[in-house]
Amino acid sequence: MSLNAVVRTPKVAPEAPSRAPRARLEPVTAPRARRKPKLAYALVALGGAMAIGAAQIGLSLAITQDSFTLASLSSQQGDLNLRTQALQEELTGVSSPQALATGASALGMVVAGAPSYLRLSDGAVIGAGTGAGWASTVDPNGAGAVSNSLLQAPTNDATDGPVTEDATTPTEQLPPAITDGLPSPTTH
Amino acid sequence: MTTRATRSPRRRTVVALAVILSILCVFIVRLVDIQVVSADEHVNQSLKYLGEGDSIPGQRGDIVDADGTVLAESVTVYDYVMDPKAMKTVEDNEKNPPKLPWAEASTKIAEIMGLNADELRAGVAAAQAENPDTQWYQLAKSMNAEQHTQLRALKLPYLHFEKREKRVYPNGAVAGNLLGYLDGSGTAQAGVEKMEGQCLAPSNGEKSYRKGMDGVVIPGSERTVDAVNGGTVQLTINSDLQWYMTQMIAEEAQAQGAQGGTVTVVDVKTGKIRVAAEWPTMDPNDLDASAPSTWGSKLFTYPFEPGSTFKAVTAAAIMENAGVTPTSPTVTASSKEKFENGAVINDAFVHPTYNYTLAGALIDSSNVALSKFGTMVSPDVRYDYLQRFGVGTPTVGFPAESSGELHPTSEWDNQSLYTTTFGQHFTVTAPQIAGAYQAIANGGEKIDLSLIESCTDAAGTVHEAAAPKKEQIIKPETAAELTRMLENVAVQGGNAERIKVPGYRVTSKTGTAQIPDGNGGYKSGVYYTSMVGFAPVDDPQYVVIVTLDQPTRVTSSAATASAFQKAMTQVMKTYRVMPSTVPMDALLPKFE
Numbered sequence: 001m002s003l004n005a006v007v008r009t010p011k012v013a014p015e016a017p018s019r020a021p022r023a024r025l026e027p028v029t030a031p032r033a034r035r036k037p038k039l040a041y042a043l044v045a046l047g048g049a050m051a052i053g054a055a056q057i058g059l060s061l062a063i064t065q066d067s068f069t070l071a072s073l074s075s076q077q078g079d080l081n082l083r084t085q086a087l088q089e090e091l092t093g094v095s096s097p098q099a100l101a102t103g104a105s106a107l108g109m110v111v112a113g114a115p116s117y118l119r120l121s122d123g124a125v126i127g128a129g130t131g132a133g134w135a136s137t138v139d140p141n142g143a144g145a146v147s148n149s150l151l152q153a154p155t156n157d158a159t160d161g162p163v164t165e166d167a168t169t170p171t172e173q174l175p176p177a178i179t180d181g182l183p184s185p186t187t188h
Numbered sequence: 189m190t191t192r193a194t195r196s197p198r199r200r201t202v203v204a205l206a207v208i209l210s211i212l213c214v215f216i217v218r219l220v221d222i223q224v225v226s227a228d229e230h231v232n233q234s235l236k237y238l239g240e241g242d243s244i245p246g247q248r249g250d251i252v253d254a255d256g257t258v259l260a261e262s263v264t265v266y267d268y269v270m271d272p273k274a275m276k277t278v279e280d281n282e283k284n285p286p287k288l289p290w291a292e293a294s295t296k297i298a299e300i301m302g303l304n305a306d307e308l309r310a311g312v313a314a315a316q317a318e319n320p321d322t323q324w325y326q327l328a329k330s331m332n333a334e335q336h337t338q339l340r341a342l343k344l345p346y347l348h349f350e351k352r353e354k355r356v357y358p359n360g361a362v363a364g365n366l367l368g369y370l371d372g373s374g375t376a377q378a379g380v381e382k383m384e385g386q387c388l389a390p391s392n393g394e395k396s397y398r399k400g401m402d403g404v405v406i407p408g409s410e411r412t413v414d415a416v417n418g419g420t421v422q423l424t425i426n427s428d429l430q431w432y433m434t435q436m437i438a439e440e441a442q443a444q445g446a447q448g449g450t451v452t453v454v455d456v457k458t459g460k461i462r463v464a465a466e467w468p469t470m471d472p473n474d475l476d477a478s479a480p481s482t483w484g485s486k487l488f489t490y491p492f493e494p495g496s497t498f499k500a501v502t503a504a505a506i507m508e509n510a511g512v513t514p515t516s517p518t519v520t521a522s523s524k525e526k527f528e529n530g531a532v533i534n535d536a537f538v539h540p541t542y543n544y545t546l547a548g549a550l551i552d553s554s555n556v557a558l559s560k561f562g563t564m565v566s567p568d569v570r571y572d573y574l575q576r577f578g579v580g581t582p583t584v585g586f587p588a589e590s591s592g593e594l595h596p597t598s599e600w601d602n603q604s605l606y607t608t609t610f611g612q613h614f615t616v617t618a619p620q621i622a623g624a625y626q627a628i629a630n631g632g633e634k635i636d637l638s639l640i641e642s643c644t645d646a647a648g649t650v651h652e653a654a655a656p657k658k659e660q661i662i663k664p665e666t667a668a669e670l671t672r673m674l675e676n677v678a679v680q681g682g683n684a685e686r687i688k689v690p691g692y693r694v695t696s697k698t699g700t701a702q703i704p705d706g707n708g709g710y711k712s713g714v715y716y717t718s719m720v721g722f723a724p725v726d727d728p729q730y731v732v733i734v735t736l737d738q739p740t741r742v743t744s745s746a747a748t749a750s751a752f753q754k755a756m757t758q759v760m761k762t763y764r765v766m767p768s769t770v771p772m773d774a775l776l777p778k779f780e
């Protein structure tokens with residue numbers, strides 16, 4: 001802050017204008033005329049109250065309706081959860097490797113021996129180059145069958161189901177369509 | 189200036205005010221103490237009288253394999269009971285007869301539950317005859333979701349159910365011994381269920397509320413703490429390969445007239461156990477179908493003297509400490525020799541005296557030659573190598589896992605000074621042998637075996653298992669020479685034709701262990717046989733060890749050859765391991 005403080009000149013308040021003296025009390029000549037009550041105000045007030053009442057009824061109806069919807073939806077969800085659980089239970093066991101192996105062996109498939117690989121770039125066969133033999137290296141139905149108690153119970157129902165019907169209906173086996181040309185390796 | 193008279197009342201006021209203020213302060217302090225500082229304590233105290241709650245059970249976590257295939261899961265089942273008294277009330281209501289009379293309802297119930305309808309009706313009638321007021325009759329337990337849905341659709345007011353959690357193992361006996369089982373109260377008794385109990389266990393939630401004197405719930409006091417389900421444990425196991433091995437070893441063991449068998453597969457580069465299969469198997473879905481002796485995992489809990497498979501460890505010790513190479517020096521060995529200290533060592537077959545190279549001693553698995561090679565270094569050095577290769581250290585901390593037994597050198601007598609060179613006088617489990625060969629296959633770097641990949645908690649956070657310990661236990665050159673010798677064992681040894689995996693270069697070593705008869709001696713004529721090896725030699729990927737417990741058709745380790753060949757072939761195929769492209773080096777000479 002500067003030391004040379006600005007010296008302010010004190011402001012002088014302007015003089016108030018003088019009022020003409022007036023008598024404090026005066027006699028009343030006549031009572032003021034009473035105003036007529038307006039109907040519009042009453043209507044607005046009444047209408048407002050009714051509107052509020054109607055809105056409240058509507059709102060509570062909506063809430064009640066929602067709670068019914070909610071209840072029906074949650075019961076539907078419960079049912080669907082149960083259905084999901086039931087379907088998953090149907091899959092349990094059927095997805096096991098034993099079930100797959102038994103199914104494959106019923107179709108005449110075997111677990112083969114050593115693999116061979118075909119190198120696409122030069123057509124070389126890597127590995128033994130022999131095909132699969134007639135015998136499987138393991139027999140999923142033999143004495144070594146890995147037990148699964150889940151598989152025994154539902155088989156009666158499962159075999160009667162539509163799954164086997166589908167499997168037995170003869171369908172024409174076509175090779176997969178070639179859309180992107182033959183697979184070939186990228187060579188540099 | 190104040191006079192005495194004016195001072196006195198003012199002081200009184202001040203004193204009075206001070207007293208009031210201090211009392212107020214005390215109250216405030218107490219109030220803060222009650223409401224803020226020890227609020228929890230008081231609330232808890234009050235809850236003892238006012239609070240009530242119901243537990244919300246959480247669900248135990250899943251166990252999945254390396255690919256996410258579910259091996260163990262928990263499902264909800266429904267135990268049904270009926271109220272015969274309520275049934276009678278409904279039946280006797282003439283004004284409003286039931287839509288589904290009991291005669292029909294009982295048939296439907298029996299059909300859904302898989303019961304006999306006549307027996308059900310008779311049972312209920314008998315219960316009513318005994319006590320006309322009975323309100324409890326047990327119907328079928330463990331109904332699944334499908335049955336529960338059908339029963340609910342009957343809309344019978346006298347049917348009641350209780351939810352219960354049940355453990356299901358979708359793959360049955362595949363990895364059953366490994367997974368373990370729960371007892372009736374849901375407590376894990378064995379296997380991974382027990383090992384990873386902390387991850388799998390759920391924490392139950394609670395629905396709590398407060399009740400007034402008249403038992404009415406105080407509005408706004410309800411509070412729900414959701415249950416947290418258990419975490420998902422991921423194993424390193426490949427369940428498809430595990431199935432194949434279980435099936436294969438069951439067939440092989442039965443074909444060889446053995447009492448049991450195991451297969452272990454370990455990933456060379458990571459030490460992860462991909463297969464831990466055994467026979468006899470146990471199906472945790474139906475424990476009673478198998479003998480209690482098979483409920484545990486023999487693979488991890490049964491230690492045995494490994495025999496010749498540990499000749500490789502002796503070879504590593506002498507190559508690094510006595511300058512021995514696969515071809516020189518040589519030792520003379522006949523098929524039976526008596527040593528200076530009185531010990532007598534026999535070979536498994538009769539042969540003339542040979543000048544064995546180290547490679548030859550391994551190929552012919554000569555105990556006499558190994559005894560002579562092994563004693564080129566001190567027992568302490570060999571003890572150190574056995575320890576380095578994992579003898580005496582448990583592998584994955586499996587429940588009741590055996591760590592094997594390694595006696596200190598001070599307890600080695602004249603005989604065991606030599607027998608320890610060829611895998612006797614100490615015991616190991618099959619995974620420990622796999623671990624030792626993992627180190628050889630991985631250029632001398634031993635990686636601790638692991639069975640658990642991770643634990644994913646209910647919130648989805650993945651807790652990886654601690655990284656395995658890695659240690660270079662032998663020089664890479666030693667590991668390379670050992671690998672070359674072990675390949676020569678596979679190619680020149682007695683089982684060469686039976687263990688060929690077309691297209692792949694494999695190593696192998698057999699082991700034949702004597703089995704204690706429980707009276708301080710050994711059983712005669714039966715052995716615990718094993719065969720271990722890895723492939724492909726040009727870039728080792730997997731270690732496979734197969735064991736058979738007391739095969740009787742062929743009693744020697746040759747019994748395991750077929751199982752080993754099938755196991756190795758399947759492993760190469762499953763993991764798309766490319767066949768060997770580098771041809772084998774020149775054969776090593778057996779003799780000089």
